[in-house]
Amino acid sequence: MQPVGSAAHRENIKDMLSARLTPRGYSNFLLALNTAYDQLQAGAAEGSRPVVLFLTDGEPDMPDFAADQTLVSSYLSSLWETVGRFALQGYPVYSVAFSDEIDPDIIRKISQDTAGDHYILEDAADLAVSFFDLLGTLKNRRGFLLDSALLGTEALVFDFQVGEYTRQVNLVGVNLAGRPMNLEIIPPSEEAAAGVEINLLEEDNYSLAVLSFPEGGEPEVWRAAISGSGQASIMGDMDLFIKAWLEEPGAFSQHPLGEPLNFKASITGGDYLEALSLNMEVEIKGPDGVVSHLVALAKEEGFFTGTYEEVNQEGAYEILVHVKLEDEIISTTSSRVYVKALPSLVTDFRVDEGFRLGEEVVVTAWLDMAGRRLSEGDDLQVERFQLVLADEQGARKLVPLYDSGDEQHGNIRAGDGIWSNCFSFENEGLIKPSLMVQGSYRGTEFFLEKPLGEFAVHESGSVLVTLTGSEKDLWAKKGGKLVFPLKFQNKSLFTETILLECPEELGQLSPFQIFLEPGETKSARLELSLSEGLVEAVYPLRLFLTAANDLTKVEPAELELGLEVVGAREALLKKLASSFSFLLPAGKIVLVLLAVFWLGGYLLYFLLVRPRMMLRGFLTYSKIGEENPKEAAQTLSLSKLKKSSAVISFNRQNKDADFYLEESGYNYDIIISNYLESTSLSFILGWKALQRKGVVQKVIVRCTPP
Secondary structure (H helix, E strand, O other), rough: OOOOOOHHHHHHHHHHOOOOOOOOEOOOOHHHHHHHHHHOOOOOOOOOOEEEEEEEEEEEEOOOOOOOHHHHHHHHHHHHHHHHHHHHHOOOOEEEOOOOOHHHHHHHHHHHHHHOEEEEOHHHHHHHHHHHHHHHOOOOEEEEEEEEEEOOOEEEEEEEEOOOOEEEEEEEEEEEEOOOOOEEEEEOOHHHHHOEEEEEEEEOOEEEEEOOOOOOOOEEEEEEEEEEEEEEEEEEEEOOOOOEEEOOOOOEEEEEEOOOOOOOOOOOOOHHHHHHOOOEEEEEEEOOOOOOOEOOOOEEOOOOEEEEOOOOEEEEEEEEEEEOOOEEEEEEEEEEEEEEEOOOOEEEEOOOOEHHHHHHHEEEEEEOOOOOOOOOOOHHHEEEEEEEOOOOOEEEEEOOEEEEOOOHHHHOOOOOOOOOEEEOOOOEEEEEEEEEEEEOOOOEEEEEEEEOOEEEEEEEOEEEEEOOHHHHEEEEEOOOOOEEEEEEEEEOOOEEEEEEEOOOOOOOEEOOOEEEEOOOOOEEEEEEEOOOOOOOOEEEEEEEEOOOOOOEEEEEEEEEEEEEOOOOOHHHHHHHHHEEEEEEHHHHHHHHHHHHHHHHHHHHHHHHHHHHHHOOOOEEOOOOOOOHHHOOOEEEOOHHHHHOOOEOOOOOOOOOOOOOOOOOOOOEEEEEEEEEEOOHHHHHHHHHHHHHOOOEEEEEEEEEEO
């Protein structure tokens, strides 16, 4: 195997492009295909797409075939068995055959049975065109030029449009007469050529040009000129930054007549996908090649899906998948399916939420024709019926299905047209399942494949169960009901059903099953209706817990509790005690709240009310009879006292006075004080001050008797 684009592979392609190929006979198809199969099985580069290019110039024969028809039959049987292995592994074979010695039916069958395509050429000189078209298909390029011209004295000039999303343009000219030729690229301007990498390669009879464009370039018209002499084939395609991909139906697959075509497509484009609002549509051309039908695809979980119902003609249906920005088509990919009068592939296998590691599954499937299940017989022969499980690394597990009546295959009756088998999942991860069946119906060979979506395989996980109440509360009045709470924690990635059971002699338990969503935690109140025969005593209550799925672990699997059955009087006492025990925590909470209210009020009083009680300002006084009172006036600073009251005395003997007024001739005191007109307690005043209401402050001046 060689990656497309490597230097060695390009040299091989050059050799194959040579028109000077001569049939030699003795084409060992089986050896070639087995060699390719072994190389693919040995492993491919990560992210690569395995395909086989099968080039032949003759029939599948060996030197001894003409003398031994038994050997021919055995050889062809081995060949179809190998082709079947390619199909089951998802390795498409693209066949290119030339010369008049080939068998077109065999070439066509090899490709159709492996979901590949085939090219049957009358002339080896057409190889260049076929390989260019084939490589464009494999790399999902958009072709824009395929022409043939006679080169003469003047160069052949043609234009091609480069769009905003063009990544690369490939141009090839092949001189069918084997003469030299020249290919010249003419940019629209020097500015347009800046940043564009142009690689030219010229060999004896062909020329190749590869133009690589930067992202976000402007739409431009470029020009190419080819010169030389003789008949030439000219081909061009382009690779885009934004690409459409058709996931389903498979390219070149066979499809039953009358069964709708279900489309599943995707877009790749890096940063463009975030910057642009893109849509997709499918254009279908039926076998007549004239009438086109458009199906708008709806976005769903990262893909674009849609259905075409009018599959009512046999033949090849061409499918064009368009990526659209508003009404403009900016990228297109093509595919083809072959519609035949074949049975439909039907199954009851459902992926739903996935499966558990180690879980055993029975898959059944059958072939249906116009609502009738088909059994093997004169009309139907089945060579292979398989369930294919493809993992994220591309490895495939094949599960053969049988219509054997054998219980080990999960099959009830032989020959009833129902194919089945049992299997279990051995590894975790994402799985893409599909059904494949190969055989013939009324003389028409078929290979049908039906994708079944995708699912994940995970460890089963566990469910944790705990009693959320106190075991002291596990009592009930004789003949009554015991109600107790359990908490269920689903540690599983699956929906779980937990079954609960207790000894029948104790009573009837409800609910007897608990449903849990993935990762859900749920509390449930269980009721045990006591049996009439229970007397006043303590009974062991054993609660058994199991999961409906045997692979899920329930921890613990058994809860051992104690059940106390009491009489009516004791039941009343327990209820009262329970009520008081409920009120006690509430009383504690009330006391704490009251303490917070009291302390908070006092804190607010000292922060907001107490500072307002302090005297502020100055007291100015002067003696009566002064000639100039203003100049003779004196002041007393009340603010410096930092007190709510001040005593001004005319008596020097008063030791409690804050200020003394000399030479007055009087003997009494003046008392100035701040006063709050409120009867509320201090902590209440604190809350009132916070709300700025209910606190009235007054200043009182009084005198003692003279």
